[in-house]
Amino acid sequence: SQQGEEDPQALSIQEGENATMNCSYKTSINNLQWYRQNSGRGLVHLILIRSNEREKHSGRLRVTLDTSKKSSSLLITASRAADTASYFCATDSGSARQLTFGSGTQLTVLP
């Protein structure tokens, strides 16, 4: 079942601008992750934030988590054409071993 909903579905920006993508989910979570998928390829893990964390950074990535609103955002700063990809959030809950993925945001960074 789709727990996460990404917003927007598609985003187009110029190189050098910041890109912000949002994810909302429905149930309590243990962790929230963001993945990236280049066209026609598998997903690659970007960053994980635990439910007791509010913000996390990794290079040009900044993730925030608001458990009261059941939402997360992924910020990519100083975007590059190579950041063009689909971005998915994924959550895990309770004792489940599997993740539930959102529907994804397609980011296009124009050179």
Place this chain on the structure above:
Amino acid sequence: DVKVTQSSRYLVKRTGEKVFLECVQDMDHENMFWYRQDPGLGLRLIYFSYDVKMKEKGDIPEGYSVSREKKERFSLILESASTNQTSMYLCASSLGPKTQYFGPGTRLLVL
């Protein structure tokens, strides 16, 4: 680096054929997953396995079966392929309920 490989990148089959999709991981991960990905629908979990010879249904198991005879290998079987099983199939593995490592995907076309 974790490596997850899938037996084919592209596959063309005829309706009614039995189709085997193979996935192998080299990091001794306990959990393995099969997803299908369709435009606008995100990733949907077909089956997963948390141990050898163990399997659990995901969200859309109908028309599929799986086999896990060895820890490193997880096979997805389409008993009688149908055109509505034309899709991108993604395999993933993980140690726990956190980071999943994905293969490059198999794009299956059923004619």
